Amino acid sequence: MRSFAVSALREPPFSSARHDDTERVARESADWAQHLGLISNGHRLHRADAAGLAGRACPQGPLDRLRLLTDLISWLFVMDDACDEDGLGSEPTGLAPTVAALLDVLDHHGGPGPVPAGVAGALGLGLADLCRRVRAHRRPALLLCFTAAMREYLLALLWEAANREHERVPAVDEYVQMRRHTGAVYPSLALTDLALNGFPPASRRADPGWAALESIAADLICWCNDVFSYDKEQHGGPDAHNLITVLTWEVGDESVALRAAAERFNDRLDAYLAAENDLLASHGDAVRPALKTRRNWIRATYDWSRAAARYA
Template identity: 30%
Template sequence: MARLDPFPVPDFHLPFGNSKHPLAARANSEATSWALRHELVADAAEQFTAIGCGHLAGRVSGEVPYDTVVLLAEWMAWSFVLDDQHDHLIRKGELAAWPPVTDAITQYLATGRVNGASSRRNPLVRGFIDLCDRILAGMSTGTAARYRAHVPLMLHSLDQEAGNRGARRRPSVQEYILMRRHSSQLLPMMDMVEAGLGIDLPQHVHDHPAFQAVVESAVDIISWGNDVFSLPKEHACGDNNNLVSLISSWEGCSLPDAVRSVENRIQARIEDYVSAERRLFQVIDGEGRLDPEVRAAVTRVVRSYEDWMIGADLWQRYECTRYSDERFAAGLESAYTRPDLVSVA
C-alpha cells in the first residue's frame, strides 16, 4: 500500500491542564531496564526507551507515589511489546502461537497459576505475572475486580483486530469504536491510577450510566487522537483498525478529509465529555446518596481522566518517537521487536 504523505496532526484543543511527575525520565529508564531484564526487548534498547513509557506514566498518573509511576510505566512497556508482538504474528500469519500466551495470562489472572512450564517461561507471560502480582497487591477488592475484568476484554479486542485485518468485511465505524475502547488498553491502566491515588469508588458508582458516559467519552477522545498519530504506520501496513481509515473507506473520502472528520468528531466528543462531567455531578448531587468522601473521590477520578486526555496528547506530540520513527511511518516492525518472543520457552 502506498505510503501516506506527511501531514500535521491537528490541535485537538483539549481544555485541560497537565503536570508531569518530576521523576518521569527516571521512571522511563527503569521501565526499559525492566523490559530488558524480562527479555521482552533484546536489541535497540535506545529505540524502546524513546517510546517514553515513563513520560506517559508521569503525565497521566496525577499525584501518585513514584513507585506507582514506575509500575505503570513498566505495564505500559509490557503492553507496547504485547501489541507489537501481536502485530508481528498477524504479519507472519502465525496467529496460532497467540492463544497459548493469552490463555496463560488470563488463567493466571483468574487463578494465580499457569498450567504448563513452557507458557510460564514465555517472557510475555513472565512479565505479566511479575506485574500482576504487584498491581493487585496495591488494589482494593473492588478495583482489583475491575482490573481482572478489563484485562481479558483488552486481550479479546486484539483478537478482534486480527479478525478485522484478515476479513474481507471491514467493521462499521460504530463496531470499531466499541472495540477500540478495549484495544486502546486504557481501562486497566486507569484502574492502576485510581488505585495509586488511593481511591476506591463503590462499584455502583462505576456502573452508573452518568459515570460511564464520562469514562466512555474520555477513552474515545484518547483513542481517536491516537488513531490520527498512528495513521501513517497503520496505513502503510494495510491495517484497517483505525478510525481515519475506516471513515475514508466507508464514506469514500480521502485520508486528509477523513483526518479532518476525526478531528471534528474529537471536538464534539470533548463537548460530550464536558457535558457528561457536569451531568454526573448534577445526578449524584440530585440523588443525594453519596457521602462527601465518596463525592470527593468521584471528583478526583474525573480529574484523573482529564490528566489522561491531555497527558496522552502531549506525550504523543513531544515525548514519544513511536509515531514519528521512520520504520514506523513506513509500516515496518520496530527494530526492538523479537521475532521469536512468543515461541520462547
C-alpha cells in the first residue's frame, strides 16, 4: 500500500523540513506519557513517532511549544489505539463514560485545582495537563478553539463506536464530514498555530472562505492518512472508518476505490491551492502565517506517512 500511495498521490508542492529538536522532544514526550501512566512501555508509541510528525508540522518555533504539540499527538495516538485496538471504542456504551469524563476535563478549560483521574484515568490526567499548558500561554481564543475541537473529536469517536457496534459502513459524504473530526486535525492545527504564532484573528476565521480552506486541509491530511494506513487497518478485520473502505462499499470494487481515493486527494490538493489564492487575494499577509501552518501539516502528513513504522 505504501508503494501505491507514493505512486498515486500527488506529492504536496510545499517545502519539507523538520525541527532540530525532534529527537529530544521524542524522549521527553515518551517520559511524559510514561509518567502519567498513558503507556506501560514505549514500544507502540515509539512506532507511532509522534515527535516525527510534530517536528515536520512545526519545523520552527520554541521548544516548549513543540513539546506541547508532540504531547497532544502522543495523547491522541494513545486514545486512538485504546479505541481501535484495545476495544474501548467497540461500542458506544463502553466508551461513553470515558468520553464524559474527558468532556468534564475540557469544561474546566485548564483551570486551577487538581483533576481527579476518575473513569478516564491517565487519559484524563494527560488531557488536563495539555489544557493547563495551553491556558498558560494566555491566548483565550486559542484555548477555546482547542477545547471546542477536542470536544468534537471525542463526540466523533462515539459515532465510530456506534458504527462498529452495528457493523455499519457510513455513506461517503457522511464519512468525509466526520473524518475531519475523528482525525483530530483541528486541535492539532490550533496548537501548531500557537507554536508558530499563526492563529488567525476572529475576523478572518469567520470568513466562509477560511472555513472552506480548513475543511479542505483536513480532508487532505485525513485522506492521505487513510491511503497509507489502509493495509494496516484491514489486518484486524475490515474497519469502516477509512475512505477506501467506504468507497469500496459504494462502488463494489476495491481496485476502483483505491484509484478513486487517490483521485479525490489529488483533486482536493488543487482545490486547496485555489482556496489559498482566494484568501490571499482578500486578506493578504494577515493569513500567511496560518496558511503556512496548514501547508506544513499537509506536507508533514505525507512525509511522515511514507516513513512511519506505524503503517509498515
